[in-house]
Amino acid sequence: MFFKKENWEIHYAYDGIEALEKFKENPRSWDMITLDLNLPGMDGIQVNNEIRALSTTVPIIILTARDSESDQVLGLEMGADDYVVKPFSPITLIARIKALHRRASLGSEKKLETDAETSFDVVTDHFKLSTKTREAYLQGSPIEDLTPKEFDLLKTLSQKPRQVFSRDQLLQLVWHYEFYGDERTVDAHIKKLRQKIEKVGPQIIQTVWGVGYKFDDSGVSE
Known part of the structure; x- marks a missing residue:
């Protein structure tokens, strides 16, 4: 009901197998996944x-029970954002979705730009990073498959x-809202x-x- 009020196109799956089958139909078509960890199948x-x-x-947002701390950490370690x-x-969930989608969309738009020369925002003797293309290189080799959060975290530090x-500073700078002191979020993404x-x-x-x-x-x- 709340998602429809936002005029979002929503696709529901009622168990894990159905969810995966829907995603596999066209992996590039999805803007956001909201994933409950407690699913049948x-x-x-x-x-x-x-x-x-x-x-x-x-981008993936996982929904967890209050007493399943290990699942929260595991989900983040396995690539949830x-x-x-x-x-x-x-309202809180919608705000989280919007914030994550904005950052992911910004990264996709910049990645599609076709300027002949890439400008780098961070350049050291061994490392360079471009927010325009959402790319980072160490000793000339690309650091591949960075999720939106991982890239933003690397950018903030570098x-x-x-x-x-x-x-706490990284939670505020990278996630842009309070995690109520939950530092495991940072640790999982750093890992x-x-x-x-x-x-x-x-x-x-x-x-x-x-x-x-x-x-x-x-x-x-060198």
């Missing part, structure tokens, strides 16, 4: 994994090398981001114990 974690195998960029805890206000950001960085080169996201995280590529050798 195939649970939400499995559905999330299958969707991420087909698309690394479609956000989560909302039950019970929740429909724009101020060696500056330490607390988890996935590091895994993708390590595929192309040395680790440039450093942990400052007891404080937070920073970008530092000064230790990268």
Whole structure:
């Protein structure tokens, strides 16, 4: 009812198998997935994994029960972009969807631009990042399959090398709303981001114990 008031085109699936079948029909056609983890047939974690195998960029918001903290962390680690805890206000869910969709849409539009020369917003001796194309490179190799949140997180850190950001600061700067102190959101995305960085080169996201995280590529050798 609330989604229809927003004039959104909605497609429902009542179990995990049906959801995955609908997504597979045309993975590129979906703007957003709102995924309940407690589904019959195939649970939400499995559905999330299958969707991420087909698309690394479609935004996914998972819906979880208040007492399922492990599912929340697992969902984020497996590539979901956000989560909302039950019970929740429909207005809150809609606000989260709109915020995530705006950032994802902005990234897609910039990716489609065809300027002959790419301008980079962050350039160091070993790293460069462009918000125009939503691309990042380490030692000349692309850091691939970054989700919208992972890219925004990397951009926020790399724009101020060696500056330490607390988890609360990153929640506000990257997610743009309060997560009520839930720092696991940041940790889960940092973990996935590091895994993708390590595929192309040395680790440039450093942990400052007891404080937070920073970008530092000064230790990268030629």
